[in-house]
Amino acid sequence: MDLGEILRILRNRWYIVVPMLALAVGLGLGxxxxxxxxxxxxxxxxxxAAPTTSKAAAVDTGQDNPFLNFNGSLVATADFLGRRLQxxxxxxxxxxxxxxxxxxxxxxxxxxxxxLTITLTGGATKEHVLASANQLVKVADTTLxxxxxxxxxxxxxxxxxIQVIPPQKPETESKEKLKLVIVAGGGTAALAFVLTFVVESxxxxxxxxRLGGEEVTTAAGAAAAGPDIEGTMVLQLPPKPKAAVAPVAPPQRPLPPKDEPIADAEKTQRLRLPSRPVGSPPQDNRKQPGQGAPQQRSGGAPRTGAATTYQSNGGDRRGQDAGRVNGS
Known part of the structure; x- marks a missing residue:
């Protein structure tokens, strides 16, 4: 869940978030x-120190002053007094x-x-705190x-x-008060967010x-639907069959017309052979107008130098005679 979805949920559930936040602010201020x-x-x-101790020290030092005689026994007595007061x-x-x-x-x-340092915390007014501090000093003297x-x-x-430092001006202690404000306001705000996401969940x-129940009903495909809340009958019609599509025949290669045979470029090869060299026929053997076909030599070679053409079709390359010229 990202930040955008969280904001969207808070926006959709504003009727929970807004009153709870207002309550949190009110509790904090209250x-x-x-x-x-x-x-x-x-x-x-x-x-x-006691007067006798001061006088005994004055014999050696020549000074009868109790503030010049802070020995270790007084520190132990001060610790004893502090524990007794608490x-x-x-x-x-x-x-x-x-x-x-x-x-x-x-x-x-x-x-x-x-x-000894005596610290006091609490009180409804500053005057009461000062009075309690002075009274506590008197109690310490009486206890000693x-x-x-x-x-x-x-x-x-x-x-x-003896009192060395008198009670100082009381200062406002806001730490404990702020803790209560945070617990009241912040706790209510946190409760608002938790309640919002619980409702959304x-x-x-x-x-x-609900969507799962609708899917199950649709999959079952009940023919007779139940009555609606208002009494309307809902009938489910079967889906319309799709129109049959005729299969498309694959494209065929056009056939050449029968009256004009055309040789296939891939299967037909034409071979043109050069004409056989022959000598010039005598003048009397040449074809005259009105005469028949020219005579052949004794060797069977034609007298004219016409070319002969052969045609080979596809796989059959036996050299069939496609066209003969001069009867050869």
Missing amino acids: TYVLVPNTYTTYTMVSLL SSDTVLQLKAAGITEEYTVALAENAQGPF TEIQKQNNVAEKDRITL IARARRRK
């Missing part, structure tokens, strides 16, 4: 309008608290310290403190949490079946 937009934002927090119990508690957006907590890429309290860590030895099958 999905785009009804499905709410989703937004995404992120924030970053960091862990700081546990099932914490997710349920946050949903009960009003944080309905999906979020992920992970160590910052290419970071050499205890930095509770973990240390449960392990009887003194307050002076507790690790603290069924119609062709019925047409072939």
Whole structure:
């Protein structure tokens, strides 16, 4: 099936294609309008060493600054906190608290310290996404403190949490929305094409079946046809015999007329023999007017020098005497 036939089928079944395409466009627009937009934002927090640790480091360096003391133990603590925030119990508690957006907590890429990136996706409005991000930062700080309290860590030895990057302006996330639009509109359009070719296939099958039944009826050659729907009797007449054509005689060669025999050029040969040399007859032997035939010599040779002609016909070449002159 080539492109031309596909277009012809779509044109013939326009009463299926056009309504289905209109429905596909309507579903696509309706999905785009009804499905709410989703937004995404992120924030970053960091862990700081305990005051006692900073003071112990200040004895050696002379600087009591917690931002100068990012050791490996803080990175392990940050990873522990991120896994705790993504546990099932914490997710349920946050949903009960009003944080309905999906979020992920992970160590910052290419970071050499205890930095956690918190990403939120969803929300009906941008304001709600920003509020959920700030609330999630507070929950992370509270969770870190509770973990240390449960392990009887003194307050002076507790690790603290600080917000490095505040929640950024939410951006519209159109990827998921476009997926729904494509599924609604594109799926309906594909269904239209499939339905069109299914209907065309069924119609062709019925047409072939009907034509096959007509061929069987014609081959049977029923003499008495059944009544038509309107009551008309249809009679099938035998075909008319073809008129006999007289055979054409092959062309014959015309025969020559009987009174004028004509020698065949292919079978007749004429031979003309030269006359025999004879001497001049004496004057007294020449034919005189009123006298008979000239006398012959003792050897039987004629006195005159006339020529003799012989004729040979076809396969018989025995040299029959066609014409004699002077009695020879």
